[in-house]
Amino acid sequence: MVVVKTVVAEMMSQVVLTDTRQQAKVVYPLLPTVFAIIICWCGGCNNCVEISDFWEANHDFLLENVPNLPCQPVSHDTINRLVRTVRFSNLNDFLVTFCTRLIESKRNSSMEPRILALDGQTPGSIEYEPKKDPQGNLYMDRRAYNKLYYVTLQDTTNRLSLAQTEVQDKENENKACERLVKMFFLENCIVTTDALNTQRPLAELIIKQEGDYCMAVKDNHKTLCQGIKKAFDEHLDEAECYKSEAEKAHGRVEQRTVFALPVSLLTSRVLGEWKEDAETIFMAITESTIVKYKTKRENEVRFFISSVSFDTPDIAKIGYRAIRSHRGIENSLHWVLDMDYGQDLAQMKNRDFIKNRLVLNKLSLNIVRIAQKKLQKGAAPVSVARARKILGYKPELILECMTEYFINEKGELAS
Numbered sequence: 001m002v003v004v005k006t007v008v009a010e011m012m013s014q015v016v017l018t019d020t021r022q023q024a025k026v027v028y029p030l031l032p033t034v035f036a037i038i039i040c041w042c043g044g045c046n047n048c049v050e051i052s053d054f055w056e057a058n059h060d061f062l063l064e065n066v067p068n069l070p071c072q073p074v075s076h077d078t079i080n081r082l083v084r085t086v087r088f089s090n091l092n093d094f095l096v097t098f099c100t101r102l103i104e105s106k107r108n109s110s111m112e113p114r115i116l117a118l119d120g121q122t123p124g125s126i127e128y129e130p131k132k133d134p135q136g137n138l139y140m141d142r143r144a145y146n147k148l149y150y151v152t153l154q155d156t157t158n159r160l161s162l163a164q165t166e167v168q169d170k171e172n173e174n175k176a177c178e179r180l181v182k183m184f185f186l187e188n189c190i191v192t193t194d195a196l197n198t199q200r201p202l203a204e205l206i207i208k209q210e211g212d213y214c215m216a217v218k219d220n221h222k223t224l225c226q227g228i229k230k231a232f233d234e235h236l237d238e239a240e241c242y243k244s245e246a247e248k249a250h251g252r253v254e255q256r257t258v259f260a261l262p263v264s265l266l267t268s269r270v271l272g273e274w275k276e277d278a279e280t281i282f283m284a285i286t287e288s289t290i291v292k293y294k295t296k297r298e299n300e301v302r303f304f305i306s307s308v309s310f311d312t313p314d315i316a317k318i319g320y321r322a323i324r325s326h327r328g329i330e331n332s333l334h335w336v337l338d339m340d341y342g343q344d345l346a347q348m349k350n351r352d353f354i355k356n357r358l359v360l361n362k363l364s365l366n367i368v369r370i371a372q373k374k375l376q377k378g379a380a381p382v383s384v385a386r387a388r389k390i391l392g393y394k395p396e397l398i399l400e401c402m403t404e405y406f407i408n409e410k411g412e413l414a415s
Contacts, residue, residue, distance in 0.1 A: 005221045007403040008141040009037065009071040018087050032069045033082055034091075036062050039399070041364040042371075044392040046342045048083070058395050065399055068352050073349060080353065086353040092163055095181060095363050101405045102366070103155065113212070114157040115325035118177045120167065121334055122149045124344035130289065134254045147323045148354055152362070153184070153329075156192075156328035159369050161362035166355060174199050186211025190308065190318075194328040195220055198305070200273050207277050207307060213369045214282070214322040227270030232262055232283045237386040242316035244324075252288050252297075257322040259283045262310040280310045284317040312339070337361050340384045376407035 012031055019030040038377040039062065055062065056142050063069055105112075132138055149167040152162070163183055167176045186209040191342045195204070195218035203255065206213045226270045232239065239259040246255045263271065263278045269384040282304040288297040308318060341361045348354050368387050374397070375382045375390060382390075391398050 004399050004403055005065050005067060007406050008065055008399065010406060011098075011403065012037075012067065013089070014097055016201045017090045018281075019085070021085065024164055027072075028070055028074060028078060028105070028237045029084060030085065031084065032066050032387070033371060034086060037079060037083065038360065038363060039066070039395060039402075041360050042367045042388070042391055042398045042401075043386040043395055047346075048079040051079050052076040054392070061395050066299075083356050083360075084350055084352045086352075086356050088166075088352065088359065091356055091359045091363075092165070095161070095359055095366075096163050096207075097162050098363065099366060102160060103158065104131050104195055111188075112153060112157075112321075115189045115322050115328075116162070116186070116189050116211075116415060117140040117154045117156050117326045118180065118193045118331040119326075119329045120149060120151045120176070122147055123346060123358070123398070125317050140195070148351060150355075151180060152329065152333065153180040154329040154333050156325040156332070157350050159328065159332050160366050161333060164358060164362065171195060174202055177202050178205050181205050181209055181211075185209060190214050190306075191321045194326075196330065203274075203277065203307070212307045214304055214319065214326075217303045217305050222385075223273070223304070224266075224274065225303055227266050228281045228283070228305070231281060232259060232303075235261055235265055240310075240316040242314070242320045244320060248291070254286055254288045256320065256324065257285045258323060259288075260310065260319050263305070274305060277307045278305050280306045280315060281306055282306060282316075282323065284323050286295070292399070306325065318339055321351060333362075333365070334376055336365060338382050340388065341365070367398065367401045370404065371397060374401070 009411050012035060015031060015034075017024070017030050017034060036055065037051055038059075040054040043054055043058075045051045052073070052075055053116050059073060106327050119376045135245045150164050151167060151173055152164045153162045163180055165176050165179050167173055168258050174197055177193070178201060180264055181191065181202065182205065186206060189211045191206045191211055193215050195216040198217060200213040200222060202363070203215065215229060218224055233401070235386065236259065239261050241260075244256045247252055248254075248343075259282065261283075263275075263280050263281055266281070268275055284302045284304065286300040288300070289295065290297065304319070304323060305317065306322070308322075310313065310319060341364075343358070343361060346354075346357065348357070365384070368384055368391065371391055372384070376388055
């Protein structure tokens, strides 16, 4: 059986970190220290002080399992400087490498297409630096603050964050989405977006990467939206249909129905450039009743356009999975980062630290997701908060989750 330290060394060999410090003065090597920080982050730490305390409490364990780690404890100020030193692109590359390994290990377990969701977020409480005018004076208008806005590609099927990228100055969210899509081969994947990112360049790029798309259509594509609505009004009896079971949550009982029709029912004028690769249109209807007052709310109706072939078996059910799963990026990622990782409470000004912390949060959450499955006993799920607390007591479980997908069935390093 291969020892954990050997697997950690192999993982570290796949990470390239650019160290811009004066090497003669370096006390804490960048790569081993960042790996130790990742382990601490998975153990429930949300800030540099907590990392320093966890490091001191588990120093012998870290020395035993992380190659070339310095013997002395580390201060929270040093951790802060090191996290700021790491280039975001290097850390994001490691997130991509790690998640790709996880996905490859699960690829043969199901032939159903994976649902990947694209969505943006701005950390709520970060202290942003104001922009300056050409003369160097600060703008007094708080709306001019240089906020950090980033986009995440989330594998909602496996509940894993694959990568993130910052929306650069003077560009919109669509360009950031395109950068993320270019990073992955999307065979047997359906990429979902909200109406903001329902744009032709992104759809064409998804097709080029061998994937399919399912995009929301609202009044920002008014002609297309009206055309889809008219098609369902006139041909609803011919549509493929899938109705979900009733769900009771948050004081409501909800039932969702998805209808599917071929895109050929729309005219070329209505479709425009979408006629090049669109195959199916969906209509999703959500019926909701408030349990306490037994009051039925107005039905929510949404429309979608997709490149998934209408001839695909259970096309309406596939549409339901794609539409329903897109919400997973809010429920299983953004909400968890805000509540369990305190991301919206983070008072930080340094943009490099902020960006790297966001990647550390996602990398840690991916490892915690693995731990949740190991810790679950019976049908009762283990929450993220509870799993992180247990990992804080059992740091060896953190390394077990990190290294599991780098070891084959024979107990040897996987190629």
